[in-house]
Amino acid sequence: xxxxxxxxxxxxxxxxxxxxxxxxxxxxxxxxxxxxxxxxxxxxxxxxxxxxxxxxxxxxxxxxxxxxxxxxxxxxxxxxxxxxxxxxxxxxxxxxxxxxxxxxxxxxxxxxxxxxxxxxxxxxxxxxxxxxxxxxxxxxxxxxxxxxxxxxxxxxxxxxxxxxxxxxxxxxxxxx
Amino acid sequence: xxxxxxxxxxxxxxxxxxxxxxxxxxxxxxxxxxxxxxxxxxxxxxxxxxxxxxxxxxxxxxxxxxxxxxxxxxxxxxxxxxxxxxxxxxxxxxxxxxxxxxxxxxxxxxxxxxxxxxxxxxxxxxxxxxxxxxxxxxxxxxxxxxxxxxxxxxxxxxxxxxxxxxxxxxxxxxxxxxxxxxxxxxxxxxxxxxxxxxxxxxxxxxxxxxxxxxxxxxxxxxxxxxxxxxxxxxxxxxxxxxxxxxxxxxxxxxxxxxxxxxxxxxxxxxxxxxxxxxxxxxxxxxxxxxxxxxxxxxxxxxxxxxxxxxxxxxxxxxxxxxxxxxxxxxxxxxxxxxxxxxxxxxxxxxxxxxxxxxxxxxxxxxxxxxxxxxxxxxxxxxxxxxxxxxxxxxxxxxxxxxxxxxxxxxxxxxxxxxxxxxxxxxxxxxxxxxxxxxxxxxxxxxxx
Numbered sequence: 001x002x003x004x005x006x007x008x009x010x011x012x013x014x015x016x017x018x019x020x021x022x023x024x025x026x027x028x029x030x031x032x033x034x035x036x037x038x039x040x041x042x043x044x045x046x047x048x049x050x051x052x053x054x055x056x057x058x059x060x061x062x063x064x065x066x067x068x069x070x071x072x073x074x075x076x077x078x079x080x081x082x083x084x085x086x087x088x089x090x091x092x093x094x095x096x097x098x099x100x101x102x103x104x105x106x107x108x109x110x111x112x113x114x115x116x117x118x119x120x121x122x123x124x125x126x127x128x129x130x131x132x133x134x135x136x137x138x139x140x141x142x143x144x145x146x147x148x149x150x151x152x153x154x155x156x157x158x159x160x161x162x163x164x165x166x167x168x169x170x171x172x173x174x175x176x
Numbered sequence: 177x178x179x180x181x182x183x184x185x186x187x188x189x190x191x192x193x194x195x196x197x198x199x200x201x202x203x204x205x206x207x208x209x210x211x212x213x214x215x216x217x218x219x220x221x222x223x224x225x226x227x228x229x230x231x232x233x234x235x236x237x238x239x240x241x242x243x244x245x246x247x248x249x250x251x252x253x254x255x256x257x258x259x260x261x262x263x264x265x266x267x268x269x270x271x272x273x274x275x276x277x278x279x280x281x282x283x284x285x286x287x288x289x290x291x292x293x294x295x296x297x298x299x300x301x302x303x304x305x306x307x308x309x310x311x312x313x314x315x316x317x318x319x320x321x322x323x324x325x326x327x328x329x330x331x332x333x334x335x336x337x338x339x340x341x342x343x344x345x346x347x348x349x350x351x352x353x354x355x356x357x358x359x360x361x362x363x364x365x366x367x368x369x370x371x372x373x374x375x376x377x378x379x380x381x382x383x384x385x386x387x388x389x390x391x392x393x394x395x396x397x398x399x400x401x402x403x404x405x406x407x408x409x410x411x412x413x414x415x416x417x418x419x420x421x422x423x424x425x426x427x428x429x430x431x432x433x434x435x436x437x438x439x440x441x442x443x444x445x446x447x448x449x450x451x452x453x454x455x456x457x458x459x460x461x462x463x464x465x466x467x468x469x470x471x472x473x474x475x476x477x478x479x480x481x482x483x484x485x486x487x488x489x490x491x492x493x494x495x496x497x498x499x500x501x502x503x504x505x506x507x508x509x510x511x512x513x514x515x516x517x518x519x520x521x522x523x524x525x526x527x528x529x530x531x532x533x534x535x536x537x538x539x540x541x542x543x544x545x546x547x548x549x550x551x552x553x554x555x556x557x558x559x560x561x562x563x564x565x566x567x568x569x570x571x572x573x574x575x576x577x578x579x580x581x582x583x584x585x586x587x588x589x590x591x592x593x594x595x596x597x598x599x600x601x602x603x604x605x606x607x608x609x610x611x612x613x614x615x616x617x618x619x620x621x622x623x624x
Contacts (some may be wrong), residue, residue: 041623054541085502097498 005031006156007134008113011166013039016143019163020045023145026159032146034138035139053122057115068103077153134171143167178466178603184596198586202271205583208355213264242414265338266577272337273573278587280425281449281565282595284442285378288450289314290381291443293415297384297407302618303477306470308388308610309603310457311316314450315381317595318601322374329370329425333363339573342431354431369424371415380410385606392612400614418443426565429573433511435500441492442568448530449561451478452554457599459547462586466608472545473624479544482557483534490531515567518576529560562588579586 010016017039030046073092076082076099088103089095102109117125120126131139138144147156149170160168207213226249293311298305332339341347342361354361384403391399419439427438435441461467464559500508515523533556543549570578610616 058539086504087502097494098500100494100498 004149004153005171005173006149006153007138007169007171008147008159008160008163008165009135009169010145010164011141011169012164013037013143015164015166016145017041017045019160019165020145022163023147023159028147028156028159030145031148034133034135034144034146036139036141036143039143053115053119056118057111060114060118061111062108063114064107064125065103067110068099068106071106072102073101087132133175177606178461178608180600180604181464184600188593188597188600191589191596192404193593195586195588195590195593198582199275199590200586201270202586206271207264207267210260210264213267214260216267217263233310240542245362262575265575266574269338269573270577271583272328272339273570274587276325276573277337277562277565277584278567278591279321279324279328280569281562281588282317282591283325284446284565285315285449285453285595286315286321286599287377287418288443288448289454290318290447291411291418292447292450292454293566294380294384294407294410294414297403298411300404300615302615303474303622305610305613305615305619306467307454307458307474307478307619308613309606309608310454310467311460312385312388312606313599313603314453314457316387317598318376318381319378320598321595322593325425325585326367326370326374330367333367340431342427342428357431361431366428368418371607375423376413376417376432377410380406380413384410387611388610389606391608392607394612396612399612412516414445418446426568430511432507435496435508435511437492437496441489441496444485444489444492445561445564448482448489449558451481451485452557454478455550456554459551461608463585469609469620473622474619475547475550476541476544476624479538479550479553482550482553483544486531486534486538486557490527490535493527493530511571514571514575519567519571519578522567522570525558526563526567529556530564533560561585 007017010019013035016033016035020030020033020042024045024047033042033046033049035042053093069092075097076089077080077092077114083089083162087095087098092099094122134146135142147160153170207216289311293308293315295301296308296311329340331337333343335343338344342357343363343366348354348358384406387399387406391397422439422442423434426442427434435554455475457476458467458470458475462470469502497512500512502511534553537549537553537556538544566580566584615618
């Protein structure tokens with residue numbers, strides 16, 4: 001694994017997007033990009049695979065929906081039928097309209113929370129985790145493109161300089 | 177510039193003529209006397225499924241028709257007589273109601289498009305200017321379609337039919353509830369309101385279209401700014417008048433019943449049908465080689481709106497249904513009892529077609545970019561929302577004497593033909609791209 005990196009820093013998301021497109025065209029391998037906010041279209045410019053979180057979200061929603069049906073059936077019909085507003089709970093289907101808000105809420109609840117948890121797991125994020133971004137400015141107003149360097153430092157530098165750059169840094173990775 | 181092809185002309189004229197035959201057949205086969213109505217019922221007793229509902233005790237039946245004058249004025253003569261006359265009115269109403277449902281449905285598409293267009297203008301949306309001319313084409317049907325609806329309302333007021341029972345002074349005489357509402361529900365005020373709504377909407381349409389075309393060859397953006405201000409004003413006017421229009425033209429068919437979110441409910445139906453028609457029109461025009469700058473990014477956004485407003489419609493429908501179902505107050509719940517007992521297929525069918533199918537078909541992001549998926553979902557949505565209007569109007573107009581036959585199909589064909597002809601004709605009157613719009617560039621570059 002390369003332990004020497006070129007950090008190309010930009011001060012605008014449009015400049016970053018143009019630069020990434022340019023570098024990709026030049027055949028430069030970009031390992032990662034750090035931005036303070038999601039940049040629209042960056043994933044396409046980097047050629048990342050489309051996200052599958054929406055499929056996961058749909059499945060989680062189905063689980064929540066099924067769970068709500070099971071839960072309401074158990075609570076209101078099987079375990080302790082109650083007469084609410086003259087509508088005795090002896091049959092699920094006859095009382096179904098009253099359960100629809102619960103089904104809706106649990107579908108949204110499962111879908112949203114499990115999606116967030118999935119996202120955290122997939123991105124290897126957890127509480128008290130130390131930040132991975134190389135410079136803290138990427139949480140403020142700077143955009144950083146991380147390019148691994150082997151023996152092509154000069155060539156890379158000249159290519160990166162053709163873009164609308166703010167600053168170039170060469171960093172040695174100390175951990176390894 | 178779009179050129180009206182011969183094929184479209186012939187197709188729409190054929191629809192109009194076939195539809196006219198269907199409508200004429202409907203009026204011809206409707207009974208003109210009580211005896212004829214009795215005969216029709218007697219003949220249909222065997223084969224027809226829902227005619228068996230006549231075995232209901234008359235008492236149960238009359239709870240649904242409590243407002244009819246027969247029930248009140250001729251109480252002493254017994255129910256048998258009043259029941260026959262009631263059925264006669266329902267059968268006589270059927271061709272009128274069929275025409276009214278179809279007339280309102282196609283008018284509603286164009287009104288919904290006008291509202292959607294005004295939202296794009298007022299929000300100064302960047303993605304949609306390429307679609308403005310298509311929307312303006314669809315709103316070309318607003319005035320003719322609205323005049324047809326108003327003419328039907330005028331004919332009702334002149335007692336050619338019994339769609340609106342509160343227009344009958346004898347009914348009002350014997351009905352305390354309608355009497356209390358007669359300050360609002362009276363014929364002159366009703367018609368004046370209708371003219372007022374339509375005039376307001378058409379004026380906006382006229383000026384907005386004028387500014388939009390003037391912007392094409394203008395060097396500054398003054399027309400765009402005027403359109404922006406006008407649209408914002410129109411939206412405020414629209415949301416009030418649309419709500420009142422839905423009370424007047426649809427809810428008052430059932431004058432005892434009321435729902436406070438009815439205006440929103442009709443609006444949801446309106447706007448989802450409108451967006452669907454815009455999407456289908458764009459796919460059609462693109463297949464003819466027009467609108468080459470419109471791409472799947474724009475269609476994706478329209479499909480998202482189709483999906484979103486389908487869910488919105490379901491939300492409003494359920495909000496209306498659940499409160500009434502739960503509270504179970506007799507005067508409110510009759511509305512749904514009629515529909516659940518006599519209209520099971522359209523009632524549950526529309527739920528499937530307006531919510532479940534669009535939800536499942538359009539939920540996938542990639543599917544929203546495929547033309548055939550959008551067209552399939554669009555046809556389902558349009559049929560579903562026709563059924564929605566059918567469900568809103570028919571139960572109060574014809575009761576359990578409904579069916580979907582030649583009069584209904586003929587009416588749909590007639591108005592579909594008229595709609596297609598007028599919309600495509602108004603598309604020919606201006607370039608298909610609003611080139612002068614300051615946001616046009618943004619729309620061209622738009623990427624979802």
